[in-house]
Amino acid sequence: MKLIMIAMFIMVFPLVGFSKTVKICADKNYWYPFVFTKDGQVTGLQTDIIKAALTKAGFEYSITPLPWKRCLSEMKKGKVDAAATASYKAKRAVYMNYPKDAATAKESNWRVSQVAYVVVSLAKDNYNYSGDLKTLPQPVYVPSGYSIAEDLRKLGLKVDDKAKSDLNNFKKLKRIKKGSVVTLLQLAQAVIKSPGMEDIFVIQKDPIKSKSYYLPFSKKSSLTESEQEKNMGCDSFCS
Structure with missing residues (x-):
């Protein structure tokens, strides 16, 4: 199966000197082989891609497994910065920043x-x-x-x-x-x-x-909108 890393846009829009810890919630469900919890740690193909991309970009991060509805609720409130991972839904886009093509692309270039x-x-x-x-x-x-x-x-x-x-x-x-x-x-x-x-x-x-599944960011994230736009290229591809 073809996997496209979110590191693509990170390499285009480097995050030099970025020091904040990105708080990520992940579905606690056994979503094998993409996202699941093993020995108390979130793992799987999608989380491995996300971890590698963020590490390469110089991010500090934490990934917490939560029931999916609670994960979405935490995103709405800005208590977490991102969700690993979510498909596009218009009602989610109200409180999440997605890649620009997420609403229309069958296979987005920016998908995880x-x-x-x-x-x-x-x-x-x-x-x-x-x-x-x-x-x-x-x-x-x-x-x-x-x-x-x-x-x-x-x-x-x-x-x-x-x-x-x-x-x-x-x-x-x-x-x-x-x-x-x-x-x-x-x-x-x-x-x-x-x-x-x-x-x-x-x-x-x-x-x-x-x-397509993405790593969307909360619009109420501890990261300001300008930081998201500047450091993650959201001015180019985020909704």
Whole structure:
């Protein structure tokens, strides 16, 4: 999978002499392999990219795992500077600075990475996803606070987004034996390889959506707007 580092814009707009600590919150959910917590530390492909980019640019940083809704709330209040990571949503852009092309690009040049969402159905249902989201077995389970839930609701689908994690949604689908899970391809593959899961779930072949994920900054960050514009190139690409 092609990963595009946020270090691209940092190299174009160097952060020489930057000494503030950037406070970052990350989803506490097991969002494997992109963002997850191991031994109390946030890790994963996306966080590794972010850490490497910020270190190279001379940033001090801290990354704290939080429930996603709380992470977004902290962004709104400016209690954290950035979120690792978030897709673009217009209502988030009210309080987050995104790359300029985030609202329109299918694969932004400034993304941390591209993420594909797939449908996981029950093997017993013999369901075959053919591109029509309205045919998804319902309810559709999505973690709490995830923007994909809103996308599916707009299509009139019944969405259950009460669970805090994808893993909880898999357990719920297994227990209730009705509906489907929308999640990351890599995470779905890891779950299905778990003992006792191989014959229960089926990953649908075609992804339902591919989204760019970013390291957006809070508009109420401890970094002033002028510092964001000068030191991060926001005058060139941030909304």
